[in-house]
Amino acid sequence: MTVAVIGRLRRLLGRLTGRPEPELSPAESERLTNLFRERYHSFRQLLAANGKALESMATLEHAAITGRAYGIDLVVGNATAVAVQVVQMIRHLEVLAPGRYGELAARFDELRQQLDRVLSPPPRTIDGRLVERLAEIAREDAVRVGAKMANLGEVRNRLGLRVPPGFVISAAAFIRTLEHNDLVTEIDRLVQATEIDRSDALFALSSTIQQLIARAEVPADLRSAVDAARRDVLGEIGDGVGFAVRSSALGEDTAETSFAGLYRSQLNVHPDNLLDSFLEVAASTYSPQAMVYRRLHGLRDRDTEMAVGCMAMVDAAVGGVAYTIDPQDESDRRVRVSAAVGLPKTVVDGRFDTDLYLVERRPLSVVERRIADQGTAFVLRPGEGVDRRALTPEQARRPALTDDQTIAVARTALELEAHFGGPQDVEWAIDHEGELVVLQCRPLRTARVAGRGPAIAGEPLVAGGVCVSPGIASGPVARVRSDREALKMPDGAVLAVDHPDPRWAALLDRAAAVLAEHGGIAGHLATVARELGVPAVFGLGSLDALGRGEMVTVDADGCAVHPGVHPEIEAARRAGRRDLMTGSPIGRTLRETLALISPLNLTDPDAPEFRPANVRTLHDITRFCHEQAVREMFAFGRENSFPRYAAKQLHHNVPMQWWVLDLEDGFAGEVTGRYVRLSELACEPMLALWDGMVAVPWDGPPALSGAGLASVLFEATRNPALATPFRKPYAQRNYFMVSRHFMNLQSRFGFHFSTVETLAGERDSENYLSFSLKGGAADLDRRAARARLIAEILGNLGFSVRVIEDTMTARVSASPQEVVLDHLRTVGYLLMHTRQLDMVMADPRAVEHYRSKLETDIGSLAARRPADEP
C-alpha cells in the first residue's frame, strides 16, 4: 500500500515538474522484481483455483439439470471442493493486494456457515416410544411407525375392520438399537468408504452392514417392551400362534415411493424368536435393492428409518390381494381381486398362477372370473415358518372364492378406498372361521400416481417384474443369449436377455431398452442401464412372447412391453417425465447448496455494486477475486513506477489501442521503451488470438434499419453505463497480460465488453480457454440474442457455454495445446466480427445470414497458421 502510494506521488511529482520519472536503484529494482514474481505466482495459483472451483460448480449444476440419480456425497464433495478453492483464491488475492479486500474472508465465512447448515446431515434420532400397540395408533403416527402399520392401526381403530392384533417396534427403537451397538457412525463410515455405483462393492457393503445389524444386541428396555407387548397379544388370542414380522419403514408405502418388495418380511415367527426376526427385518434397510432405490429417489438413510410390525399370524383358508382399480388403465374401475387357497403369499409372490375376479362397483357384482390351476398353496408350518403344499387336482381347479366372499373382499377394499381417498392395494385373508381380515393396505401405484403421464392402451405382450431403470422406448426385439447373438444386435434394439449378466453391459449404449427374464434392481446391468438412461425391466419371467425383430414399446415405469410403436405417447411421457431427484431430500439439498454457490450477481466490474459487500454466492467471490487479481497485476508497474512491469502499447495495423503487460516470458527478449511490436511477442496464445482477429477483414458495422438505430439511441439515453462507456481509465483500452503460454485479454470495443483467458501449455490437463462477452448497444433482448448466437456457435465447437441475459461465457478445459490455440483463433475472429451484431438481432433473416457467414469463416480459419508481422 505504502509503496504504491509513494510510487503514485513520485509519478505525480514528476509530471508536475515536467521531469522524467526517476531511475530506480538496483536494490529497489530487485525488490520490485521479487515482489512482482511473488504476485505473479499467486496470480497463477489464483487462476488455477478459479478453474477448479468452476469445474466443481459445473458438476453440481449438471447434476441438477440432468435428473440422473446422485447421492449426497456428490453434493457435499463438490461443494467442499468449491469452498477449498475459494479459500485459496481469497488467500492469493491477499498476496496480490495485502489488506485491500479483508471483507471477502468475512463474506466467505458467512456463506460457509450457511452451507454448513444446508449440508449437515440431520441427526439420526426420532422421538417416541420403543413399542406401540396397534390398538393405539392411527394414520398420523406414520412418522414413528411407518405408513404400513399406521394404516393398519387406522383400519382397525377408525374403520373398525378386522385386523390381527399386534404391535410395532418403532423407528425410534431401530435407531436406539443401532446406537446401543455404536452402529450409526460405523455404518456411515462403511457407506462413505464404498463406491456404491459398483455392484460388487454394493453387495459386499450391504452384506457387511446387514450382518452387523442382525448380530446386534437388543437394548434391555426394548427387550422388555417387546416382551410385554407379545404377552398382551398372546393373552388376547392364546398361545401357539406365530407372528408375521413385516417392515414398516418411514417413507415406505406412500404415494410417491413404494419400496415394494425391497425389504424383508417373515411369516409365522415363533414368539420366542421375535427379537431375532426384528433384527433381520431391520437389517433389510440395507438390502442392496433398498440402497439402490434410495439412491434413485434421492433419499438418505435417515429418510427411511425402519419400524417393524409384529402381528398375530392368520391361518388363512384363502388369501390374496385386491386392487380397487386397474393399475394399468385407470378408466377401468372394476375391483380386481386375486385369490389363492392358503396364505396370501401365493398371490403376493407373483410367481404362481392364481384366480382373478373382476367386480363391478355398482351394483357390487362379480362380472368376470378367471380361475387358475393353482397347483400349490402356502400354509403355516406347525411351530414356525410356512410350507408349500401340493393341492389335489380337484382343489387346484376349484375357484378359491365364492361370489359372496369375492364381494365381501371387494366391499372392504372399496371402504378402504373411500376412507383413504384413493385407489388401494389391499392384502387380505379369510380364516378357517370364514372371517375376513385385512393384513395390509396401501395406495395403489397407478400410471398417474407414478407421474408417468398417458399409458399405452391394450394388453401388453409381457408385463410384471421390476422397473430397474425408468423411461419408455421402442425398437425391434433382439433376443441375446450368446456372444454371437450379441454381435448381431442392431443399433436401437430392445435387448432381451435371460439373466442380467454383466457381460451384456457393453451392449447397453446401443440398446433402446433392456428386458431380462430374471434379476432385480441392484445388479450390475441395472446400474449401467440407469447410468446410461436406458429404460429397463428385469424379472419379467418368460420373454418367449416377444418375436425376434418384432417392433415393441417398453414402458419401464409401467413394467410392461406393448406391441408396436407409440410415438405420441413416448413423446408425451418424455415431456412430462417426473424427475425423481428434484423433489427428493437430496435434490432439495442440492438446490439449496447451488443457491449459495452458483448464481452470479457480480457481473459488471465497472458497476459500483462490484464490491465484497455485495457478494452473495461463492461464484461471486471467484468472480470478484479473478477480476481484482487481473487489475492488481496491471496496476503493479504503474503504482510502483516500474516500467519493466508496466503495460506497453502494441504497434500494429488494427484500429483501437492495445496494451500488453509481460508477466514472465511473454516477450521474446528485453523490450525497452513504451512500445512492443507483434514480432517481439513470444506469447503463443496471443499470437493465435491475433491471427483470428485479423484473418478475415471486417465488413464494418451491420447495416441498420431505422428501428435498430432508434433502439441504440434510446438505450444510450437510458443506460448510463452505455452513455459514458469510456469514462473509467480501465475501460479505455484493450489489455493483454501475457507469458509464453498464458494470456488474459480484457477488451472494450465500444459497448462490448469481453474477456479471454487461456493457458495453453504442455500439460493438457491444466490447459483451458475461457471467453466471456457482455453488453452491446441495442436493447437487452437483442443483446441477449447475440449472446445466444455466439454461445450456439461455440457450443457446436465443443465449448461448454452459459448465457445469462446478455452475458455469454464459454469454456473449454483439459485440451491439448494445439486445440486450445485453434479455439483461440476462432475466439479472436468472433471478437472482431460479432461487434454490433446485436443491432440486427431482431431480424431473423439477418441472424441467419450472419450465422452462416460466421460459421463459414470459422471453418476457413482452421487451416491457417499464425500470422507474420503485418
Next chain:
Amino acid sequence: MATRLLVVDDEEDFLRSIVMRIELRGLAVHGVASGSAALDYLRGNPDTVDVVLLDIRMPGMDGLETLRQIKACCPSVEVIVVTGHGSQEFSRIGRELGAFDYLIKPIRLDVILERIEAATRAGRKRRAD
C-alpha cells in the same frame, strides 16, 4: 529434485499400493498409517516433505485434526485432502480449509500425480520466496 511426498492413510493395503505406484513414477514417497505418525514424521524430518496426501477419514486423530496440526507446525507443506466416496463432512472440512486441494475418491493415479506436482511447485515457490 524429485517430489517428496508423505501419504497418510489408515487403510494399509491402499497405503502400500499407492506408495509403490507413486514410487514407480519417480517420486520420493513415504507412507504412514495415522495422523500422529504423520506429525511425528514431519517434525522428525524437517524440510524433507513437499506435499502431504491426506485421507480425511481415519480413526484416532482424524484427517482434519491432522490437517490443522500440519498447517500449524509446517505451514510451507502443501496438503492435498483425499476423501471417500460418500464424504458427508462439509461441516467439519468447512472449518479447516487450509488444504491446497481436495480430491474425491476414487481418483486416477495420473490425476493424483498432477495435483501433487502442482502442489509441489506451489510449495517450493512459496518457500523460495
